[in-house]
Amino acid sequence: MAKRLDPRTLPDFENRKVVDDYMGRLDTHGVSRRDFLALASAGAAASVGAAALGLPSxxxxxxxxxxxxxxxxxxxxxxxxxxxxxxxxxxxxxxxxxxxxxxxxxxxxxxxxxxxxxxxxxxxxxxxxxxxxxxxxxxxxxxxxxxxxxxxxxxxxxxxxxxxxxxxxxxVPEEDDAHRRVTAEVLKAVTESFGGGDVVALTGTPGNWCEAARNRGRDDAFKDFPKTKLVDQLPGKWLREESLRATEDLLSRNKNVVGIITQNDDEAQGALAALRNAGIKPGQDVFIGGADGTSLGAQAIKRGLQTATSGNSPVxxxxxxxxxxxxxxxxxxxxxxxxxxxxxxLTVTKDNVDPYIDRYVDDKGVEPFDYRRLSHVAGGxxxxxxxxxxxxxxxxxxxxxxxxxxxxxxxxxxxxxxxxxxxxxxxxxxxxxxxxxxxxxxxxxx
Missing domain, CATH: 3.40.50.2300 (Response regulator)
Incomplete structure (x- = not known):
């Protein structure tokens, strides 16, 4: 027998505390109470109607x-x-x-x-x-x-x-190729500045496809720069705070680091903070690569702090x-x-960061894409x-x-x-x- 839904068992959405509790538990960022109540009412009405007909919700x-x-x-x-x-x-x-x-x-x-x-x-x-x-x-x-x-x-x-x-x-972006190109920019800078040297890495979440693909591209780039060596790595888990701590550990364990390859620009921000805390100058003493082409990543490249990122444009x-x-x-x-x-x-470096920032970061209110033309239906x-x-x-x-x-x-x-x-x-x-x-x-x- 189909399970019936008794409307009397539904939450009291007349009560503001009930609404706020549900919104908090669902993490409804960007939803007003009015929108939430409209959605809840529609969902409840659909469920009640389906139950009355003996149908699944x-x-x-x-x-x-x-x-x-x-x-x-x-x-x-x-x-x-x-x-x-x-x-x-x-x-x-x-x-x-x-x-x-x-x-x-x-x-x-x-x-x-x-x-x-x-x-x-x-x-x-x-x-x-x-x-x-x-x-x-x-x-x-x-x-x-x-x-x-x-x-x-x-x-x-x-x-x-x-x-x-x-x-x-x-x-997804084709990450093997993208991260290979970013790593190559870092290793080129390391080779040109120091003749080679020790490089460490921040990884993501073990087992995650993106982490595996980026690691594969990273490792492939070292083949073209034989005077550089990946000597150590720790998970940054895609987060700044985790990456700051991981970078501090890597620097304490490895005394001659001249390059850091991170899994994304948030990790690169954590690495930059660790370098600053240690009195090491990024872009001079140590070269950093990131990924994703975020605003902070692009701005760090513009300021000479980060060497490269993969501009896949999160937008x-x-x-x-x-x-x-x-x-x-x-x-x-x-x-x-x-x-x-x-x-x-894209591979974003100091050579092309200005147009990247102009379109994707400091766009001055100009959207980077024609969104309707991205749709087969609306674009025709x-x-x-x-x-x-x-x-x-x-x-x-x-x-x-x-x-x-x-x-x-x-x-x-x-x-x-x-x-x-x-x-x-x-x-x-x-x-x-x-x-x-x-x-x-x-x-x-x-």
């Missing part, structure tokens, strides 16, 4: 509804900038937007997504703390018909194809996923080759990915991770590779890319 995506970014932490500048891009794209596409803070807790992120599905939201996308949680997210999405996407972490060899149609996009991340959620809730259906995508990051014939965006090759992406027993490529993926769809999508996206990632903003007047 199912929320149908509303194309005019809300998009959520479910970040593992709101404390990193990277996630704050992703949110900025998602919010700007949502606004341009006529959608509401909310930024949800997972507070470094994947269970909290799951709960936030479950709550989202009761609000008739258009969908959401994750930077999830634990990729294994995406399997549960996929089940919830299928049950509630709510679209979602994911950036960065995932279960090895797990794809949107196993999850179902509502896992619409997994997308682009948010805008790309917001546009995808908009598209799939407005009738557009991605081909198999479009459900897993890479984009190519003028659709433009605004980056070098191309399909992910699974065998390359998950190399280094053992395949599950009996694993075979998903049927739709294998067919798309065999029939030339991957090559066709790559060529089509390249031809449509008129607004270049390393060029000026399309919104800036000449």
């Amino acid at each position: 199912v929320a149908v995506a509303d194309p005019s509804g809300k998009i959520a970014y479910l970040a593992w932490s709101a404390s990193t500048e990277y996630n704050q900038l992703v949110s900025k891009g998602a919010e700007a794209a949502s606004k341009a596409l006529g959608l509401n937007y909310v930024f949800l803070d997972g507070q470094i807790d994947s269970t909290r992120q799951l709960n936030q997504f479950e709550q989202l599905t009761t609000t008739q939201a258009a969908g959401g996308f994750f930077n999830i703390l634990d990729g294994s949680a995406l399997k549960r997210v996929s089940q919830i999405a299928e049950d509630t018909k709510t679209y979602f996407g994911a950036v960065w972490d995932s279960v090895a060899w797990y794809t949107p194809f196993e999850a179902g149609d509502y896992y619409t996009l997994y997308a 682009y991340t948010g805008a790309l996923f917001a546009a995808r959620i908009y598209d799939v809730t407005h009738g557009w259906k991605p081909r198999a080759a479009e459900r897993q995508l890479y984009w190519r990051a 014939d003028a659709w433009d990915p605004q980056a070098d965006l191309y399909p992910i090759d699974l065998e390359r992406h998950w190399r280094g991770y053992p395949k599950p027993e009996g694993w075979a490529p998903p049927k739709a993926y294998a067919e798309a590779k065999a029939n030339g769809e991957f090559d066709a999508v790559k060529a089509e996206y390249a031809a449509a890319n008129k607004i270049k990632f390393d060029g000026p903003s399309p919104n800036r007047k000449a």
